[in-house]
Amino acid sequence: MTDFPFTFDLLFPQGLPSRVDNHIQRRLSALRGQFLDQHAYQAMLDVEDCLLYEVYEIRRPELPGEMLMGISVVHPGKVGREFFMTKGHYHAVLDTCEVYTCLKGEGVMVMETPEGETAVEKLSPGKVLYVPPRWAHRSVCTGRAEDLVTFFVYPAHSGHDYGTIEQRGFRKRVLDGPKGVEIVDNDG
Amino acid sequence: MTDFPFTFDLLFPQGLPSRVDNHIQRRLSALRGQFLDQHAYQAMLDVEDCLLYEVYEIRRPELPGEMLMGISVVHPGKVGREFFMTKGHYHAVLDTCEVYTCLKGEGVMVMETPEGETAVEKLSPGKVLYVPPRWAHRSVCTGRAEDLVTFFVYPAHSGHDYGTIEQRGFRKRVLDGPKGVEIVDNDG
Numbered sequence: 156m157t158d159f160p161f162t163f164d165l166l167f168p169q170g171l172p173s174r175v176d177n178h179i180q181r182r183l184s185a186l187r188g189q190f191l192d193q194h195a196y197q198a199m200l201d202v203e204d205c206l207l208y209e210v211y212e213i214r215r216p217e218l219p220g221e222m223l224m225g226i227s228v229v230h231p232g233k234v235g236r237e238f239f240m241t242k243g244h245y246h247a248v249l250d251t252c253e254v255y256t257c258l259k260g261e262g263v264m265v266m267e268t269p270e271g272e273t274a275v276e277k278l279s280p281g282k283v284l285y286v287p288p289r290w291a292h293r294s295v296c297t298g299r300a301e302d303l304v305t306f307f308v309y310p311a312h313s314g315h316d317y318g319t320i321e322q323r324g325f326r327k328r329v330l331d332g333p334k335g336v337e338i339v340d341n342d343g
Numbered sequence: 344m345t346d347f348p349f350t351f352d353l354l355f356p357q358g359l360p361s362r363v364d365n366h367i368q369r370r371l372s373a374l375r376g377q378f379l380d381q382h383a384y385q386a387m388l389d390v391e392d393c394l395l396y397e398v399y400e401i402r403r404p405e406l407p408g409e410m411l412m413g414i415s416v417v418h419p420g421k422v423g424r425e426f427f428m429t430k431g432h433y434h435a436v437l438d439t440c441e442v443y444t445c446l447k448g449e450g451v452m453v454m455e456t457p458e459g460e461t462a463v464e465k466l467s468p469g470k471v472l473y474v475p476p477r478w479a480h481r482s483v484c485t486g487r488a489e490d491l492v493t494f495f496v497y498p499a500h501s502g503h504d505y506g507t508i509e510q511r512g513f514r515k516r517v518l519d520g521p522k523g524v525e526i527v528d529n530d531g
Contacts, residue, residue, distance in 0.1 A: 220439035251408035
């Protein structure tokens with residue numbers, strides 16, 4: 156970990172970073188209980204524990220004046236009618252924001268507050284999304300064949316709370332419907 | 344100011360944002376005393392107080408969990424042999440960082456710490472620069488005809504200290520030399 160300035164490249168056409176300190180791969184088994192169609196989930200898992208998304212992290216000290224950066228890659232695919240998505244999380248320090256810049260692909264960010272407010276924003280290349288403090292967030296790839304690639308930046312002291320979403324899920328789901336992408340209530 | 348998530352577009356080919364809360368224009372007269380060649384400076388100013396750079400800011404509450412974003416556009420040009428540049432600054436809260444993503448053009452970031460460490464990093468499209476806490480920073484456009492356009496993000500409680508650089512200048516200057524871009528000591 157250097158305290159000198161440093162650079163890295165967002166390498167197109169893939170959008171992957173030229174420098175990576177940590178590479179996370181999340182497979183189907185990591186999202187048990189999160190998809191609506193449990194039968195389709197188990198049938199897929201019986202065939203292969205396929206890769207849903209990857210995160211390439213740049214490490215920095217986890218202090219308030221630092222920021223953490225990385226690239227998120229959500230692969231295309233569905234479990235039943237539901238698009239591949241990240242686990243999603245609140246920040247452990249709830250009053251911290253996050254900025255996403257979409258580099259490639261098509262998708263949405265599903266967001267909600269502890270008080271039950273919800274928001275869904277579309278992502279496409281060149282779009283910047285500000286997720287204010289207090290908003291849990293989950294990336295969803297709605298492309299048919301292309302990865303959703305985003306560059307994220309957030310305060311380094313934010314931390315992660317995955318447990319709340321693992322227990323309750325998000326209030327909205329993103330499905331592939333006859334007329335395209337459908338945002339529906341999560342009644343489960 | 345909304346606390347709901349929001350998006351904006353980085354509109355290419357210019358790289359300008361589709362949403363702007365504040366537009367700053369800095370002209371030659373705002374950098375009095377900063378350029379090496381004072382004669383060339385005065386001669387240019389006598390003709391026109393030309394535009395050196397512009398900043399498009401997105402506003403957020405200036406709290407530690409928030410981040411401020413914007414687009415910086417440094418125009419091409421020189422004062423004598425010295426390329427157009429921003430005023431440059433420390434953050435008032437010294438222990439705060441900044442992330443720059445270059446969207447367009449060619450340039451360098453000139454950086455230094457209060458202890459006298461210096462760093463100069465090249466910027467070109469797709470390059471991400473991490474300016475760690477404690478590093479003053481100045482953008483310099485080294486392109487002949489094209490703007491240097493960067494997208495910046497920094498902790499919202501950082502504040503700005505312009506005075507230190509206004510008084511002392513940076514320890515390095517960026518000049519147009521016979522073999523291209525020259526980084527030289529500021530002996531002034």
